[in-house]
Amino acid sequence: MNELVETIGRCVERGKINKASPFPGDMKGLDGADELTHQALEAGTDAEAILQACIAAMVRIGEKFGRNEVFVPEMLMAAKAMKAVTEHLKPFFQSGSVQAKGTFIIGTVAGDLHDIGKNLVSMFVEGNGWNVVDLGVDVKPEKFIDAIRKQPKCVVGLSALLTTTIVSMSKTVQEIRALFPSINIVVGGAPLTMEIAKEMGANGYARDPQGAVRWLAAIREAS
Amino acid sequence: MERLLPQSEREEGVFEVTIDAADVTISKEVLYRALGYSDNRIDPHFKDIVDHVLAGIHDLCAVRAGYRVLDAHVKADRGEGLVVGRTFITTGCTIAGQLKNAEKAALFLCTIGPGMEAWSRRLFREGDPVRGHFVDTAASLAAEKAAAVLHDHIGLVMAGGGLKVTNRFSPGYCGWPVADQRRLFSFFPENFCGISLTESALMVPVKSVSGMIGIGAHAMRENYSCERCSRKECTASRAYKNSAPT
CATH class of the missing domain: 1.10.1240.10 (Methionine synthase domain)
Structure with missing residues (x-):
């Protein structure tokens, strides 16, 4: 080098x-x-x-x-x-002489207005060579679905800070899954654990930005 | 320093307390630690940002705070919460245990208003996430400081009647579900202190604190037991650690 x-x-x-x-x-x-x-x-x-x-x-x-x-x-x-x-x-x-690793669509789920954690993940994933589409906060499932339709090979990241919005996150995962059964979804945020992530049907859980990057690298390797 | 603050009765038993922005000032050292740094390890550039952010707190914090005191008791057969007035509040066993000697409970709300939050969002939007992060952290600490000042004030008011207060507890911590926020808010007039709840029980302005303080002749304030809480990283625990005597 x-x-x-x-x-x-x-x-x-x-x-x-x-x-x-x-x-x-x-x-x-x-x-x-x-x-x-x-x-x-x-x-x-x-x-x-x-x-x-x-x-x-x-x-x-x-x-x-x-x-x-x-x-x-x-x-x-x-x-x-x-x-x-x-x-x-x-x-x-x-x-096309340099390729992005893929597209990562991220947003804080409906009902939650917290965005610092989501912003950190967004910046870090982008810094690791991914094309990031940041949908912002209080994002309804339909908005995620619209964005996925435009980038069907994307990976989706959902963020939530409140325990009350785990329900909203779960609903978002289910609605995405119903239309895009094979899409990879990673979730993160203070109230979550790997177990909760699995229960709601997400593929992965990231406790911090680096965790999200590691998980993305692993699924890219596996595909 | 603990001092009795001016307060006015908004409706029967519901008091709004006047807290000045100067009362929620936080020191550089507290902000350094909340950001992860011990005093001598922070880059000079970050120190400059801290100075800039702390200078903005006074102008951007519009503190509002209030409380209501009601009879309360932990029911022996329902250890997972306590009865406040006529309402059962599911605080979880940890908080109920801490409040077992309470004869009354002060339910409280406080906020630093939307100014700091808007500043942080603007900085992120304009491509200055570092400063945005510093403002957000400072705002969280200022909101906790407002809650601490209100806590001290309630303690002094109760001391006037020969009563003591416990620690303060908030929905979302120590096993008290965030969803119970709605029940807590039902004790106050709508939009009390300018704080409202979203459908998902999120307080708006976001930099707000709600909660409960036990009151009684044998009530006690103890060191916070963050190890009992499932949330291992939160502003409240950082604030408690930072305010603890060294």
């Missing part, structure tokens, strides 16, 4: 978005993911190699999060740095 690509990966892992960003303190004033990706592409570096280095960086920061070595703010900075990279890679996605 060339040194510039490695440095871009390091910028993503450390959440160094661009030169103007004061974060992290020890990289202040240095070029960030934005400038370095531009330079790398100008120098003819393979876009796919940049993407893979950045995905590996996102996995590393996710693992650090899992070990409590970093916290949500560092994860968010890393996701922002990743976004700066993917902005440069957009033309390569559009031309």
Whole structure:
């Protein structure tokens, strides 16, 4: 891997978005993911190699999060740095020379207005190379179904924070399942457990953003 | 510091308490810890964001709080809850056990209003999720602080009558179902303190706290036993840990 690509990966892992960003303190004033990706592409570096280095960086920061070595703010900075990279890679996605891992449709289920957890998962999954369609909060089953019709090969993520909205989540899973029996659905949120996820008919449960990324990687591997 | 706050009777037995935004100020250190950092491990950029967020709390928090005191007792044959007024509230065994010495219960509601929540959502929308996350965390802590200030006030009011108070408990914690929120709200006038409930029992504004405090001659405030609760990560437990003397 060339040194510039490695440095871009390091910028993503450390959440160094661009030169103007004061974060992290020890990289202040240095070029960030934005400038370095531009330079790398100008120098003819393979876009796919940049993407893979950045995905590996996102996995590393996710693992650090899992070990409590970093916290949500560092994860968010890393996701922002990743976004700066993917902005440069957009033309390569559009031309097909770089492929997204798939489409992930996510939303907080009807009756629930909480979105911080959902936003974190959304950003992190996107940072891991997925095309993300974020439907927002208080999403009714019909809205999920409409979105799935447009992307029938997608994976669906449902979020809820309240125990009362588990019922709504369960209903959403059932309505999606009735029309798309083989679709993969992952659920997450404070009141959930693996057992509840299984009972409602979801394929997977993710307790945090990294869990969602791991689960998505596993189903992609299996398919 | 505990102090008696101004209060007015909205309808018979229902009091609204005046809590100033200054009363729900939180320290940098508390916010650092709630975000996961000990004081010396936070990046200078994050420290700047914390300063910015805390400066905004005063202008954006519109605190409203109130309570109602009713006779209460745990029924020996129904250990999973307690009777408040004439209504049985299914708090679960953990809370019922903590309230076993209560002769009365103060049901309470409080909110910091929609300002902080709107700020956080706007920041996320505008592509600044880090600041949005900091604002959301600060808002949750401020709402808990409002509940703590109200708790202290109720404690002082009751002390005037020779009574003591227990810890405060909220639906959604320690086995008290969130759905019971509706029963708790039935004790208050509609839209009391500007708080309403959605169909799924979510409080709007979201940064609101509701709950119950036991009252009695032998009632006691104890250290919070977060290990008894199934929710291992919540703002309330972080707030309790942060407010605990070190």
